[in-house]
Amino acid sequence: MTLLSGKTTLVLCLSSILSGCTTNGLPAPYSINLSFPVITQNQINSGGYYIKDAEQIRTTDGLCLDTGSERQNHLTLQECKHAQSQLFSFHRDKITQGEKCLDAAGQGTKEGTPIILYSCTGNDNQRWLTDDNKIKGRQSRKCLGTNSIIVRKGDPVVLADCDFSRALEFTIR
Structure with missing residues (x-):
């Protein structure tokens, strides 16, 4: 080849x-x-369309997006493990886990808005794009990130400006 x-x-x-x-x-x-x-393994496909189902979303720091227990719907960063709470599917511009979608809480568009798992509604706050290994909200034009420059286990996942170091870069595994 x-x-x-x-x-x-x-x-x-x-x-x-x-x-x-x-x-x-x-x-x-x-x-x-x-x-x-050519689709390079373990990279987010530009445009966010039709990436493999049921995969982990890992940060470059080696942490995974995690939904926690069923009672908790806020996403946090946790050590990567083989757990359902860390497996997500990609469907066009939606990121899902079971019947729920990744959602900017309260249709928020501001930096610091929590990212949650919520019943799929089709609203724009549940639509996501990928760009340079970042996951960006279609409605907010902000990226998944943290409130801190130093990424730590347990940090909540929030909307962050894509140009700053609080925006997270991801790989899919």
């Missing part, structure tokens, strides 16, 4: 069917040239 300007070119030799195929670096007489977009 050869990486060419954001696309991968794959040359398949049909040697089991056709005779004369070679793979000595020169194009084979019988080959198929396929190009498809």
Whole structure:
């Protein structure tokens, strides 16, 4: 495989069917040239569409978004573990856990608005985009972040200005 300007070119030799195929670096007489977009594993897909279901959302500091117990709906950062409270699914511009959606509480748009898990309503405060490994609210244009510059276990997840260090960068695992 050869990486060419954001696309991968794959040359398949049909040697089991056709005779004369070679793979000595020169194009084979019988080959198929396929190009498809490269999706790098463990990175948020630009545009936020159709990332794998039921994955952890990890910060670059090695903490995971966590919904806690069923009675608690505020998201916090916790040590990553194999727990349902840390598994999220991505559907177009929604991030869900079971039947609930990631939600900017009270349809808030200001910095510091808590991020909660709430019944899916389809409102804009439950719509999210990704940009440079950040998760940004469509309504607020703010990113998931914390109230502190130093990220710690147990920190609540809130809306934060995307240009400042309180905005979190994520990978999907």
